[in-house]
Amino acid sequence: MxxxxxxxxxxCGGCVNSIxxxxxxxxxxxxxxxxxxxxTIFVTGLVQKSAILxxxxxxxxxxKGTNSVLKKAKSYVNCAIGKLNE
Structure with a gap:
């Protein structure tokens, strides 16, 4: 699926790397x-959409359409982690 x-x-690329x-x-x-x-994200494999979400x-x-302040804050942290691991 x-x-x-x-x-x-x-x-940015840090977000992409982390995701x-x-x-x-x-x-x-x-x-x-x-x-x-x-x-957008396109995932190939035998995995359920719910696991990805x-x-x-x-x-x-x-x-899209389900954002919140907490999720934005988490994305900044994971973006920074992604940048460190590039």
Whole structure:
């Protein structure tokens, strides 16, 4: 099952790095493609959309239309972590 999600809070390469590295840790995720410009994520693999959404929410990158101040704050922290690991 491939999963396509429009998300909030993707700002830069640090965000992309953090999202990709965390999603690839989920069992049966084969590949992750992220568009900063479109705020979209495309996941290839035999994984449920709910598992992807759960991890994205945890990281501060919720599905489009479900953002909050707390999720924005989490995204800044994970963005910084992603920048450190580039």
């Amino acid at each position: 491939n999963v396509f999600i429009e998300v909030e809070n993707i700002k 990709k590295s965390n999603l690839l840790k989920i069992d049966q995720v084969d590949d992750v493609e992220i568009s900063i410009e479109e705020n 759960s991890k994205l929410n945890e990281l501060g990158y919720p599905e």
